[in-house]
Amino acid sequence: MTSLTQHPRGIGARRSSSAVLRCAARAILAGMSGLLLPAALEAQDRLIGTGVIAAGGTADVISFGGIGFQQPGVGGRDSIRLKNIEQFSVPVSLALPLGTAWTVDLQSAFSYARLTYEPKIGGAGQQTTSTLYGPTDVRVRATGRLFNDAVTLTAGGNIPTGKTELTSSNLTVLRAIAAPALGLGTPPVGAGPSGTVGLVLAQQILGWAVAVGGSYEMRGTYQPIAAITAGSPSTDFQPGNVIRGSLGLDRLIGGHRVSLTGAIDIFSDDELRNPAATATAAPLATITLGPIFTTDVQIQFAVPRVREFVLWGSNRFRTRYERDGREVAGTSGNYFDGGLRTSIPVSRNTDLLFTGDGRLHSGLAINQGLATSGVISGGGTLGLIHRAGSFTLQPYLRAQGGTLRPRITGTAPRTAFFGGTAGLVIATRF
Numbered sequence: 001m002t003s004l005t006q007h008p009r010g011i012g013a014r015r016s017s018s019a020v021l022r023c024a025a026r027a028i029l030a031g032m033s034g035l036l037l038p039a040a041l042e043a044q045d046r047l048i049g050t051g052v053i054a055a056g057g058t059a060d061v062i063s064f065g066g067i068g069f070q071q072p073g074v075g076g077r078d079s080i081r082l083k084n085i086e087q088f089s090v091p092v093s094l095a096l097p098l099g100t101a102w103t104v105d106l107q108s109a110f111s112y113a114r115l116t117y118e119p120k121i122g123g124a125g126q127q128t129t130s131t132l133y134g135p136t137d138v139r140v141r142a143t144g145r146l147f148n149d150a151v152t153l154t155a156g157g158n159i160p161t162g163k164t165e166l167t168s169s170n171l172t173v174l175r176a177i178a179a180p181a182l183g184l185g186t187p188p189v190g191a192g193p194s195g196t197v198g199l200v201l202a203q204q205i206l207g208w209a210v211a212v213g214g215s216y217e218m219r220g221t222y223q224p225i226a227a228i229t230a231g232s233p234s235t236d237f238q239p240g241n242v243i244r245g246s247l248g249l250d251r252l253i254g255g256h257r258v259s260l261t262g263a264i265d266i267f268s269d270d271e272l273r274n275p276a277a278t279a280t281a282a283p284l285a286t287i288t289l290g291p292i293f294t295t296d297v298q299i300q301f302a303v304p305r306v307r308e309f310v311l312w313g314s315n316r317f318r319t320r321y322e323r324d325g326r327e328v329a330g331t332s333g334n335y336f337d338g339g340l341r342t343s344i345p346v347s348r349n350t351d352l353l354f355t356g357d358g359r360l361h362s363g364l365a366i367n368q369g370l371a372t373s374g375v376i377s378g379g380g381t382l383g384l385i386h387r388a389g390s391f392t393l394q395p396y397l398r399a400q401g402g403t404l405r406p407r408i409t410g411t412a413p414r415t416a417f418f419g420g421t422a423g424l425v426i427a428t429r430f
Helices: 017-033 168-177 224-229
Strands: 052-064 069-071 080-098 102-119 128-135 138-146 151-159 194-205 208-218 242-253 256-267 270-272 285-288 292-300 308-318 333-345 350-361 374-388 391-405 415-429
Touching (some): 069 415, 080 168, 102 168
Antiparallel strands (some): 052 080, 080 102, 102 128, 208 242, 308 333, 333 350, 374 391
């Protein structure tokens, strides 16, 4: 769901020590658990004894310019030229307080994606349309804030309700819509049963709210999206588990609020398997993903007559992975996203929302597919935030465009793309 976050009025107002600690802890808790609520739900500062339900609808369209994006084939199939992507999603989230210290969050969605493509230049065949649709997994998280928010415990699980058996047609669609360069919503593919447990410790140090966190994630037996975006030669593999360490800093400087977060993900071995082999057969190879380093910066400026004015940036550096103990060239890459978000009151109950953002991804050089392509792109969102009693309605329109740049040796073919999104988020407290 496109980010439509709204922060409380009065950024420049002095927060209590407990509230600032909560902000620092929440920043790294969101990243380490991997079980995120949509932005419309995360945006609301939770009140004791108050639950929140959020639902929405999003329609995305992506068109590729020229002859289309040239997607290499897999499994002996010919390459194709991607022409158009359409995706419709209906995400639903629930936050339910349990007493004064604990909250349970649930998130799921239904998604429908349609890909239009043509055979390679000079190839036989006609324009083809393939689809992929269904529910995503249901993700559940329990969060407890203890000792005046100095300690936060989290435990999450993934209920495997999403699709875990893909046809070749389904896989063709997934290899397009899972591309980080396009920034589309969650594909309707499951990951199998998995779970996360984490701990965050927060403390005031020299005027900063400092939060240190660690988590352990047991990944499910089916991770096609992780395999595709890492450039793996196959989506049939037994994934290893993940350890994450995080450090978050948060403070008020004058009337402005600065939040900094850094994290490192360390992976255990993945086993690449032959789809035609038995479950007890030896793996084809052992894949060890290299550490991933993530940094996030957010500055909330206290601007007169503006409810929110936020400058943000996020950078993720993926190091090379190893295959059977040897580093694989072309498997490291850098992914930067950043932008500006603001909301301006136009009446007592309505704000005008505007965002501008950019994306600069190096991509991976291991193959030329869309999921590993580099990109330079920009986009903007225009929307409204309207409050009516306990309900909040957020309709919005978004446009984006840029250039896809596969990271290969020599002169890489570049493809322009343009996209549009229309959406509506509805949230209510109870």
